[in-house]
Amino acid sequence: MDTLGTALQAADAGARVAGIAVVRWVGPRKDVRTWTGAVVAKRECEVVDATLQPTTLAVWGYDKVVELGKLLNEVISYTGRASDWRGRSLNADKIERVRCDELKRRFFAPGLQAYLSTKSCEARDAYSVTSALPRDSSIGADALYRSSAFVATYTQALPKAHVLSRNPSPLKLAEAIWGDVSKRRRLRVRLKKHAWPLLAKLARNYSSPRIGEIYKKTISAEEVVDATCAARFVVGACRPIVPRAFFGSKRNERRYYRAIDAFLRAGDVGGRINGRRLREVLAESHITWTHADRARRPASDLRAARELLETFCLWVLTDLALPLLRARLAAFPSVAGVPEYRSRVAWYAAEANALEGSEHLQRVPREAPRPPRSAKVRGVPKPAGGVRLIQALGRRGAGQRAPGAACLHDAVLALRVEARRRPELLGCAGGGADALWRALRQARDRNYEGLALDASGCFDRMDQRRLVDICAAALAHDSYRIHGGRRASIDDSKGGLHARRTRLVTRATLVGALQAHCLDHHTVAKCRGRPRFYKQVVGVPQGSCASSLLCDLYYGAFERDCLGRFLQSSCVACRVVDDTLVLGEDVGGFLDAYAEAGPRRNILVTAAKTHATVPHPLLAAAPAPRLRFLGLDVDAATGRARRAPSAQRRRRLAARLGRPSPRAANVAGRVRAALRARAAPLLLDAELQTLDGARENLRDLFTAAAVAADSAVRALRPSSAERLRSDLRGAVGAAFAGYLRARRKANLVASKPRLSRHDFVSAARTAFSSSEALRPFLGGEWWEE
Incomplete structure (x- = not known):
């Protein structure tokens, strides 16, 4: 050298x-x-x-x-x-x-x-x-x-203490991760190289017999599983898999599993779960996003520790807890917002039986050619028992092949334009919730008879050929100009390509798309790992963007042809899909005509779900003074309706609003949301001509807002009274300002009745003071400006 x-x-x-x-x-x-x-x-x-x-x-x-x-x-x-x-x-x-x-x-x-x-x-x-x-x-x-x-x-x-082998133990890996948590770049490498593969390996290698033992201990052999037992099973299965060292402290682990348990018992487990929803769940769980004493670590380390723990907790919930749950149980969001769990094996058998026993779905033979397009079908439990088959459809539909660049979404837009121009095409279904309140106002204090009618198998019984003819007759123009949205092509399998420019779609193309949807619809379901194809031979599939509109057009034609004499003279009717509310002097004759003409168009009356205030031989239930219609208690004699009290609704409100320590701002926010949702349809009615009707609607509006915030108010502390009064005054002022903005946006003329601020304050005072939950928190002059 x-x-x-x-x-x-x-x-x-x-x-x-x-x-x-x-x-x-x-x-x-x-x-x-x-x-x-x-x-x-x-x-x-x-x-x-x-x-x-x-x-x-x-x-x-x-x-x-x-x-x-x-x-x-x-x-x-x-x-x-x-x-x-x-x-x-x-x-x-x-x-x-x-x-x-x-x-x-x-x-x-x-x-x-x-x-x-x-x-x-x-x-x-x-x-x-x-x-x-x-x-x-x-x-x-x-x-x-x-x-x-x-x-x-x-x-x-890395220091020698943090240089890991290629297959580190969970404890050493957790110590190394928390040791270099302040080095964000190194932390990402560590998680990518070691943490996520190790946890995935732990989840894969966790023996099925052990999970089976935990499942047998926590869940019985019944088909319907209680949400508490399902949450206990998931938490009990996750604890042996996930190393405690990854949470940084026992306190974090305890509170995190408590949050998962609450989420599985009162969360939207059956629906789609995105990152924002998961972060809200974790934020509500009061987990401390630090693993060390705040005074002993710099702020940058605490921030990195919070990010690490949040990322890790999201992974445990999405990649471990929910897959363990769905491997054994089927989760569905119920009407009350509380998830409903069923045994996976029993539910698959129920879905297979529903498909094989279905009258509107016909199984395609295996030797037949495979359809190029098909929709996936899944089952949803009915409240009264049974399975409702829902098909996931995109904008293109699941027909064989529509001509040109047509898609189902374009046909729906064109039909909506025609229904808006000619409301008689929809029969009693035009206007939705506004039509219901308008019908109740017309029947106010007239001592009418009432009928709440339910049609059997609405989507599954419609005549397909007749439906296509009705839709073709409704399309009165040769072409329709459609702007934006999604434009489907023949080779598109995801539902459509972006179309930013205005396009011209001919009537023949739209009719072809409707024919492909109604006459050539196919669906697919997996049975024992193999796909089975079914063709819709009767009715239209549930789950598409066109189902409700096609149903309204079909039933609208039936009401115009067979029930017109009742609707034009003595009865006031409102229909939402297949549920119809009829108020008039001859509801018995209406029911007779409905039952007589309906079978010719595959429209049948469900006697068990149909109720009336008068006796009738077709009805199984005895007459009742009030009717239950879409969650409302309707008094036919006075034309007034109130929301029906139910235990499910109280549980739903508790799940959405109930927190360990709710704040007054949450209550006021709930009130503000209820006012915003119902203000425009109730107060800007085109048929409204009197101030008395507007003030009555306003009182109903504030009453509904007070009921919506009832469960959250009950959990407030007395010290929150002043803040609650201030927030409620702000909510009333915001509602009045939103009403003025909506009025200007609707270009209402000065001759239309205009509500004043005093009307809003008076309605809020009456509604909030009548609430048993709000009354203790409100003083004598809380509503004064």
Whole structure:
């Protein structure tokens, strides 16, 4: 080494030196080469080691001597002019930070071993010399690699205590992760390389017999499973899988599992769960997102710890807890907002029986050609028992092949335009909730008889040919101009491509799309791992964007042809899909005509779900003074309706609003949301001509808002009374301002009745003061401005 080192330092600029030397820069890097046959500038470099073989490569660093082939997760930064091992030049001003495996791939030949040196010459004894790959003949001559002035710095070497093996234990991995939580880049590498694969391996290797034992202990053999038992099963199965060290503390683990238990008992488990919803669930669980004392760690470490724990908790819920639940149970959101659980095996058998016994779905033989498009079917439990088959349909539909670029969504838009121009096409269904309140106002204090009628199998019994003819007759124009939305193509399997420009769709194309949806619809269901195809032979599929509109058109034609004499003279009717409310002097004759003409169009009356205020031979139930219609108690004699009280509704409100310590702002926010949702349809009615009707609607509006906030108010502390009064005054003022904005937006003329601020204050005072939950929190003059 002395001879070669002396020769290097004594050599003039431009001299060629035999052999190779590893140097550390001490001066300018001009004309400094470090490979075989390189030119070394005099007194501008210091010899570190000259014992390396010509086929060995070295990298300069400043921390420690580590063999590059053994580095796993460290990050190396380099700067300066460099060229990779293929001779491709890099920008001289480029500064990058790369992982060691990326560094090896970009700058070194495959299989070559490189070393990191220190700034001290005494560390040369730590080098280990090994030979690399044979010379690459494609480069040629004695220069194995082209000359380079590459400078690398080993910047983020892990301490020895944190250097993990390739298969670390969960405890060591958790300690290493929390140990370097302040290094965010390193933390991401650690999670990607070790944490997520390890947890996935733990979840896969968790033996099914152990899960079966926990399942038998917590859940009985019944088909319908209680939500408390289902939550207990999931928590009991997750505890042995997930290492406690990952939560940072026992307190975090305890509170996290408590939050999962509450989420599974009162959450939307059966529906779609996105990241925002999960973060809301975790935020409501009061988990402390830190693993150490706040006074002993800097703020950056606490922030990184919160991010790590939140990410980890989201993973446990989405990739472990919910898959464990859905592997054994089927989850469905019930009407009350509380999930309903059923045994997975029993539910699959019920779905298969419903498909095989369905009258509107006919199984396609296996030897028949496979349909090019099909919708996936899934079962949903009915409240009265049984299975309702729902089909997932996109904008294109699941027909064989619609002509041209037609899609089901375009046909629906065109039919909605025609229904808006001619409301008589929908019969009694026009207007939705507004039509219901309008019908009740027409029947106010007239001592009418009432009938709440339900049709059997609304979507599954419609005549397809007749439905297509009705829709074709409703499309009165030769073409329709559609702007935006999604435009489907024949080769599109995801429901449509973006269409930003206005397009012209002909009537024949829309009729073809409706025919493909009604006459050539196919659905698919998996049975024992194999797909089975079914064709819709009667009715239309539930779950598409067109189902409700097609049903309204079909029943509207039936009401115009067979029930017109009742609707034009003595009866007031309102229909929502297949549920019809009739108020009039001859509801018995209406029911007779309905039952007589309906079977010719596959429309049948469900006697068990039909109720009336007068006796009738077709009804199974006895007459009742009040009718239950869409969650309302309707008094036919007075024309008034109130929301029907039920235990399910109270449970739903408790699930959505009940928190360990609710705030007054939550109550006022709930009131504000209820006012916003119902203000426009109730107060801007085009048929409204009197101020008395508007004020009555306003009182109903504030009464509904008070009922919506009832459960949250009961859990408030007495100290929140002042804040609640202030927030309620703000909610009333915001409702009045929103009413004025909606009135201006609707371009209502000055002759229309206009409510004043005093009307809003008076209605709020009456509604809130009559609430038993709100009354203790409201003083005598809380409503005064």
